[in-house]
Amino acid sequence: MTLPRCAWVPPGNPLYVAYHDDEWGVPCHDERRLFEMLNLEGAQAGLSWSTILGKRETYRLAFDDWDAHRIARYDADKVAQLLADPGIVRNRLKVAAAITNARAYLRLCDEAGGLDAYLWSFVGGVPVQGGMVPAPTRTALSDRISTDLLKRGFKFVGTTIVYAYLQGIGVVNDHAPDCYLHAGGAPGISSCDA
Numbered sequence: 572m573t574l575p576r577c578a579w580v581p582p583g584n585p586l587y588v589a590y591h592d593d594e595w596g597v598p599c600h601d602e603r604r605l606f607e608m609l610n611l612e613g614a615q616a617g618l619s620w621s622t623i624l625g626k627r628e629t630y631r632l633a634f635d636d637w638d639a640h641r642i643a644r645y646d647a648d649k650v651a652q653l654l655a656d657p658g659i660v661r662n663r664l665k666v667a668a669a670i671t672n673a674r675a676y677l678r679l680c681d682e683a684g685g686l687d688a689y690l691w692s693f694v695g696g697v698p699v700q701g702g703m704v705p706a707p708t709r710t711a712l713s714d715r716i717s718t719d720l721l722k723r724g725f726k727f728v729g730t731t732i733v734y735a736y737l738q739g740i741g742v743v744n745d746h747a748p749d750c751y752l753h754a755g756g757a758p759g760i761s762s763c764d765a
Contacts, residue, residue, distance in 0.1 A: 574751045578704075586624050596752060598698055598741035605686040605740060606676055607637040610669045612736040613727025614660050620735075622660075629658030634669060642673035668726035675724040690716070690742055701738075701745035702753055709734045712743075 573582070580591045599605060611630065615623045623630075633656050635641040645653075653659065653666045676686065683689040693716060701707075713734035720728040728736075737743045746752040 575749050576752075577747045577750045581621070584621065587621060590624055592752070595739055596698075596741050596744045596746050600687045600691075602685050602687055603637050605690070606639055606672075607631070608739050609676075609686070609725075609728070609736055610634070610637070610672055612732050612739065613668055613672070614662075614665050615735075616665075616727055616729075616732060618660065626659055629656070633659050639673040639676045642670055643677055645670050645673075665727065671724065671726045675720075679723060690737075690740070694742055698741055699737075699743045701743050702748050703745075704747050706738070706745045706747075707734065710743075713737060 574592075576582070576588070576591055581587050599608070607630075611623050611627065614630070631637065633653055650663075650666055650670075654661050654663060659666075679685065679689060683692075693712060699712065709730040713730045716737070717728055717730040717733040720733065734743070738745045744753075
C-alpha cells in the first residue's frame, strides 16, 4: 500500500521520497545538519531540489562534511578546486556564500549559541503547524529570520530560501492535510539529533 504523501513528492524518485518521509518537516536540532541545510537551500536557488538532493553526498565530501571551522578557512586554491568539481553546483557566488556563511555561523555560535538555539527561539521551541495547500513561499517568520541572518552577514538567505529551509528542518511542518505526516513527523522519528 502506498502512503499518501504531499503532492510535490515524485513517487518514482526514491531519494526524494526518503527525504520527504525521513527529513522534511522533522524537527532538527543537529548543528551540522542545520548548517548544511542552510547552505544547500542557498545552493538550490534557481535550481530544483532534486538536483541538490542528487549532489548532497558530493557536497558533503567537497565541503569537509560541513565543518564550519574548516570551511571558514578556505582559500583561493580550495575555491578553485570547488569550482572544478562537477559534483556540486559550480557557481562562484554560491561557493563564496558557503565560506561567508561558515564565518557568519561561527559568530552566531558565539553570540546566540548556534543555529539550533537561534532558530528555535523564533518559535518558542515548538514547530509551527502549517499545511496550507498550496504552501506559502514566505511568511512573516521567514521575513524576520531572513532579515536578521542578512544583518549577521549570511548570504543566499532571502525570505523564500529561509522559508524552504524552515520547512526542511521542521521549524515549520507544512505537510499537506492529506499527507500521512501532516500530524507531526515521521513515525518513530522525533528529531534529527546526532
